[in-house]
Amino acid sequence: MKNLFDLTGKVAIVIGGSRGLGRGMATGLLNAGAKVVIASRSAEAVEQAAKEMTEASGSVCRGIALDVTSLDAIKAFIAKVDAEFGRIDILINSAGINVRKPALEFEEADWDKVTDTQLKYVFFMDQQVGKYMVEHGIRGRIINVGSISSMVGLKNIVAYVTSKGGILQMTKALANEWAQYGITVNAIGPGYCFTEMTRPLLSKPGVKDKYEERIPMGRLGEPEDMATTAVYLASDASCYVTGQMIYVDGGWTIN
Ligand SMILES: NC(=O)c1ccc[n+]([C@@H]2O[C@H](COP(=O)([O-])OP(=O)(O)OC[C@H]3O[C@@H](n4cnc5c(N)ncnc54)[C@H](OP(=O)(O)O)[C@@H]3O)[C@@H](O)[C@H]2O)c1
Numbered sequence: 001m002k003n004l005f006d007l008t009g010k011v012a013i014v015i016g017g018s019r020g021l022g023r024g025m026a027t028g029l030l031n032a033g034a035k036v037v038i039a040s041r042s043a044e045a046v047e048q049a050a051k052e053m054t055e056a057s058g059s060v061c062r063g064i065a066l067d068v069t070s071l072d073a074i075k076a077f078i079a080k081v082d083a084e085f086g087r088i089d090i091l092i093n094s095a096g097i098n099v100r101k102p103a104l105e106f107e108e109a110d111w112d113k114v115t116d117t118q119l120k121y122v123f124f125m126d127q128q129v130g131k132y133m134v135e136h137g138i139r140g141r142i143i144n145v146g147s148i149s150s151m152v153g154l155k156n157i158v159a160y161v162t163s164k165g166g167i168l169q170m171t172k173a174l175a176n177e178w179a180q181y182g183i184t185v186n187a188i189g190p191g192y193c194f195t196e197m198t199r200p201l202l203s204k205p206g207v208k209d210k211y212e213e214r215i216p217m218g219r220l221g222e223p224e225d226m227a228t229t230a231v232y233l234a235s236d237a238s239c240y241v242t243g244q245m246i247y248v249d250g251g252w253t254i255n
Contacts, residue, residue: 002236004235004236004237005032005231005232005235005236005237006032006033006235006236007029007032007033007034007090007231007234007235008032008033008034009033010029010033010034010035010089010090010234011034011035011036011037011081011085011086011087011088011089011090012026012029012034012035012036012037012088012089012090012091012092012234013036013037013038013039013081013088013090013091013092013129014026014029014036014037014038014039014092014094015039015040015066015068015091015092015093015094015095015125016039016040016093016094016095016096016145017036017037017038017039017040017046017049017063017092017094018038018039018040018042018045018046018049018063019040019045019049019195019196020094020096020193020195020196020197020223021094021096021145021190021193021195021223021226022038022040022092022094022095022145023038023049023053023223024222024223024224024225024226024227025092025094025143025188025223025226025227025230026038026053026061026092027053027056027057027223027227028224028226028227028228028230028231029090029092029227029230029231029234030053030057030059030061031057031059031227031231032231032234032235033059034059034089034090034234035059035060035061035062035085036053036059036060036061036062037061037062037063037064037081037084037085038050038053038061038062038063038064039063039064039065039066039068039077040063040065040066040095041065041066041067042065043063043065046063046064046065047063047065048063049061049063050062050063051063062084062085064077064080064081068095068117068121068125069116069117069120069121070121071121071124071128074121074124074125074128075128078128078129078132082132087136087138088129088132088133088136088138088140089133089138089140089141089234090140090141090142090143090234091125091126091129091140091141091142091143092143092145092230092234093122093125093126093142093143093144093145094145095117095118095121095122096117096118096145096197097113097114097117097118097197098114098157098160098197099113099114099157099159099160100156100157100200100201101156102155102156103156103158106158106159110159111159113159114159114160114163115159115162115163115166118160118163118164118167119162119163119166119167119170122144122167122170123170126142126144126170126174126185129142130142130174130178130183130185133181133183134178134181134183138183139181139182139183140182140183140184141183141184141186141233141234141235141238142174142178142183142184142185142186143185143186143187143188143230143233143234144167144170144171144185144186144187144188145167145187145188145189145190146164146167146168146171146187146188146189146190146245147160147164147167147189147190148189148190148191148192148247148249148252148253149161149164149165150164150165150167150168150187150189150245151168151189151247151253152253164189167187167245168187168189168245171185171186171187171243171244171245172243175242175243175244176243179242184233184238184239184241184242185242185243186233186238186241186242186243186244186245186246187244187245187246188226188229188230188233188245188246188248189245189246189247189248189249189253190221190225190226190248190249191215191220191221191247191248191249191250191252191253192211192215192220192221192249192252193220193221193222193223193225193226194208194220195223202220208220214252214255215249215250215251215252215255216250216251216252216254216255217250217251218250219250220250221248221249221250225248226248229246229248233246
């Protein structure tokens with residue numbers, strides 16, 4: 001029987017792939033046979049991560065520096081990937097940034113920083129890769145990263161929650177428009193995982209224990225938990241699934 005999860009011959013882009021959940025998902029795609037281009041702002045970090053991931057997987061991982069908050073930079077990046085790899089089959093948008101403070105203290109710059117990275121330029125990344133796929137007749141896979149806060153109104157991160165709520169609806173709208181081209185657009189909604197982003201919160205005394213009590217499965221998420229769902233959504237196994245957000249949260253959102 002054909003392995004429906006096999007990604008051999010596919011080329012994937014993972015924005016925010018230098019660390020955290022993006023790196024976990026990129027590793028999943030590499031282990032399933034894809035060639036993967038990871039991108040993040042720090043050239044040093046992304047190149048070092050790509051080197052380590054190539055060595056560990058035996059597949060091809062390339063690191064390219066990109067600040068996703070510029071449409072011109074996105075276009076140049078896609079041209080570069082096309083020149084080097086000749087196709088783009090899979091996109092995962094995992095760049096992330098957060099500002100944690102009460103809504104009453106939020107400043108305009110805080111709002112813009114978070115929503116630019118996690119909403120506005122997720123759209124433009126999806127749009128430019130979607131355009132590339134349509135022009136090249138590629139029945140591609142686009143995977144956005146939401147959060148449990150796509151569903152629930154977590155406190156003190158209003159711009160983050162707003163952007164993740166927007167990701168849920170953007171994913172549905174793009175899925176609806178692009179189904180005619182055979183492109184699926186889905187999202188993964190991670191629960192709390194220990195990464196650079198959540199370190200300041202989860203390192204506070206008692207917070208990790210409190211969250212683990214709140215999670216039915218009794219533990220935080222790991223990058224590997226996101227990787228398996230990413231491979232599913234990137235592969236033929238999910239060919240009739242589009243416009244969905246799969247919450248990978250140990251049950252947080254059902255409790
Ligand atoms: N950790 C969690 O508990 C959790 C839960 C739910 C959802 N999420 C979501 O999962 C995604 C990944 O988060 P994470 O926890 O893995 O965070 P992380 O460890 O801080 O990783 C964030 C990644 O995004 C990159 N990045 C940030 N701004 C960028 C920009 N402007 N252009 C390109 N790359 C950029 C970072 O690299 P540079 O700094 O070098 O640019 C890094 O590779 C985010 O969308 C986040 O909202 C996380």
